[in-house]
Amino acid sequence: MIKKLSFKTILIASLFVWAFVACNSEKEDGDVTDVVIYGGTSAAVTAAVQAKKMGKSVIVISPDTHLGGLTAGGLGWSDTGKKEVIGGLSREFYQRVYDKYQEDSAWNWEDKSEFGNKGQGTPALDGEFKTMWIFEPHVAEEVYDEWIAELGIEVLRDEWLDRDNGVSVEDGKITSIRTLSGKEFKGRMFIDATYEGDLMATAGVSYHVGREANSVYGEEWNGIQTGVYHHRHHFKALDQPIDPYWTPGDPSSGLLPRISGEHPGIKGEGDDKVQAYCFRMCMSNHPDNRIAFPRPANYDSTQYELLVRIFDAGWDEWFGKFDMIPNRKTDTNNHGPFSSDNIGMNYDYPDASYERRKEIIQEHRDYQSGLLYFVQNDPRVPEETQKEFQEWGLAKDEFTDNGNWPHQIYVREARRMIGKYVMTENELLQKKPTPESVGMGSYTIDSHNIQRYVDENGHVQNEGDIGVPLPGPYEIAYGSLVPKKEEITNLVVPVAVSSSHIAFGSIRMEPVFMILGQSATTAAILALDEGIAVQDVAYEKLKARLLEDGQVLTMADQIVSK
Incomplete structure (x- = not known):
């Protein structure tokens, strides 16, 4: 037998349903x-x-x-x-x-x-x-x-x-x-x-x-910038040119690591390359708050052969960007023709998958940590530079959950x-x-290097570093x-x-x-x-x-x- 509901019962039930719907709608809206x-x-x-x-x-x-x-x-x-x-x-x-x-x-x-x-x-x-x-x-x-x-x-x-x-x-x-x-x-x-x-x-x-090519927006300093040397992050900063080959003067011996064999392109034209990334290093020279730069698991000293030739050419500016911050620490940035900037190793980063980006970041960490270990330990580094650098290490109280290594790579672009x-x-x-x-x-118009290549004279050169003052x-x-x-x-x-x-x-x-x-x-x-x-x-x-x-x-x- 079906019991007939009164109008009042139906009304109360309807109001309950309406209130339930309204309440849940409000909750749903609240989730936005x-x-x-x-x-x-x-x-x-x-x-x-x-x-x-x-x-x-x-x-x-x-x-x-x-x-x-x-x-x-x-x-x-x-x-x-x-x-x-x-x-x-x-x-x-x-x-x-x-x-x-x-x-x-x-x-x-x-x-x-x-x-x-x-x-x-x-x-x-x-x-x-x-x-x-x-x-x-x-x-x-x-x-x-x-x-x-x-x-x-x-x-x-x-x-x-x-x-x-x-x-x-x-x-x-x-x-x-x-x-x-x-x-x-x-x-x-x-x-x-x-x-x-x-x-x-x-x-x-x-x-x-x-x-972009300079023609896209009517610019002068965009696009490829071969022949432009605004800072000291290029090989013109040295007193002598550097040969790019394993056997100097012999292209058949192959290029040293981290030099591209590709033509850099035509000045003023565009390309799909981005300026170099690095880690901004926080170093310490306090004996109780420094950790010696560890030897990377896949350390390869041959990756820094070019730096040896730069040192041999008289480069003595290794400490040129050890900017001091409180508590005897640094914000250390790239400086010179071969430094913490990992030139040419990040071109696919912007559109890369997360997995590929992690690989690129790890490659940069391996390169940069290897560089620090190399300068602190390799006998080919000038004694004065090495001795002074041995007073430095990673700051023990920074980035404590990441091996004292910065958790953010410098994605400059x-x-x-x-x-x-x-x-x-x-x-x-x-x-x-x-x-x-x-x-x-208000900061200077600035780009870090984008390519390292062999120039028309058969010497190694960097390209892309720009510094244009503003009015x-x-x-x-x-x-x-x-x-x-x-x-x-x-x-x-x-x-x-x-x-x-x-x-x-x-x-x-x-x-x-x-x-x-x-x-x-x-x-x-x-x-x-x-x-x-x-x-x-x-x-x-x-x-x-x-x-x-x-x-x-x-x-x-x-x-x-x-």
């Missing part, structure tokens, strides 16, 4: 995060902080275990350029670093007074607070981690984007991303804060790898978006005005942070920005990435609040908010002494 950030770089941190400060839900999906990218990965001697144009959260980071070094506990291996004017206590240019631009890797990471914790920002680490089909796009919008672990993250706005531009590439956004606006050397050199500034850069700080266009509107309308890209190779050579500095992380997020949230594409954000509104938050957009806004 306002701002989803992919990446663990310095820009990812400032992007997340800005989103939280603007009252939005945010999550950081980081393929890295450690936050901060290069800033926390060994680049402690900041490439600041003109500090007057570093504002907003980027400047706040350096203020927080300064605060760390006011604590006596921060000085374990050196007296604070001994560090003196090498960075400690640099007065901020507005006279109200202080900043510190030179720091140890672990201190930078502590600052980032504490900043994230203060604001309660959720960070998932060691989560890698599924680059095959892990980005869902509907009607020109990214709706969700999925990682290799199977986790899915729905969002309203997305930020690609990786050095490699993995999210934007997987989403189908246009990008470029390598050098990978993919670069081709977005709404492309920054070129013409904007940086102020030959053209920059529309809709969202921040400023002054330059503005960075908002359009360089967003894709073309017909591609994706809810993505901003503050690291793999839309720029030519040579313009990126200046933009790619860590303080600038933090600036752009903040500005990109601000624009994304304004677009979110108005329900419009990121390409349609009203610049005057964006400008007003950026200035309110301390960003420096023009020279008129620069932070000046009082």
Whole structure:
């Protein structure tokens, strides 16, 4: 027998069902995060902080275990350029670093007074607070981690984007991303804060790898640069040419390791090569805080035969880029014709699979760790250089979960978006005005070497190292942070920005990435609040908010002494 239900019972049941559906719909909506950030770089941190400060839900999906990218990965001697144009959260980071070094506990291996004017206590240019631009890797990471914790920002680490089909796009919008672990993250706005531009590439956004020909954007310093010698990272810096063959003068004996037998190309034309990578080494000369450079398992001294010839030619600048940071440590960078830059061994990195990238990174580590061991131990190294270098080792209290080796390789350049606006050397050199500034850069237009080859005279030579001074700080266009509107309308890209190779050579500095992380997020949230594409954000509104938050957009806004 079927019992007939009363109207009241039916009504109550209906209301219950409606409430259940509404509750679950609300829960489902709640699973959609306002701002989803992919990446663990310095820009990812400032992007997340800005989103939280603007009252939005945010999550950081980081393929890295450690936050901060290069800033926390060994680049402690900041490439600041003109500090007057570093504002907003980027400047706040350096203020927080300064605060760390006011604590006596921060000085374990050196007296604070001994560090003196090498960075400690640099007065901020507005006279109200202080900043510190030179720091140890672990201190930078502590600052980032504490900043994230203060604001309660959720960070998932060691989560890698599924680059095959892990980005869902509907009607020109990214709706969700999925990682290799199977986790899915729905969002309203997305930020690609990786050095490699993995999210934007997987989403189908246009990008470029390598050098454009000078003719593409009407530039002078892009493209192949044979015959250009701007720094001392080339063989013209030596008093005599270097023969590239195992048996000098005999091409049939074969080339020495790490010299290409290919023609370098025609000056001014483009190629698909990227500037060399390396690790920024944190070394120590304190007897109680150094570890001797270990002999790599696959050590091969013949890989450094070219360096022997360079030493024999009188090269005595091995210590030329041992930039000192607190506690008797260094941020050691490439210097000279044969150094930590692993020239020509990274061309396929930008588009490579994760597995191939790991191989490239390991090859770079093997090369660089072998180089350090070689100089410290091989009898062919000049005695004076070797003896002095034996006073150095890896800093025992840095990168303690990675064999005291930096956890971040210096990806100086990978993919670069081709977005709404492309920054070129013409904007940086102020030959053209920059529309809709969202921040400023000021570092020299800079590229490291890209090729090592045999020149027309039969000698070894490097190519690609460029250093072009600027007339002054330059503005960075908002359009360089967003894709073309017909591609994706809810993505901003503050690291793999839309720029030519040579313009990126200046933009790619860590303080600038933090600036752009903040500005990109601000624009994304304004677009979110108005329900419009990121390409349609009203610049005057964006400008007003950026200035309110301390960003420096023009020279008129620069932070000046009082």
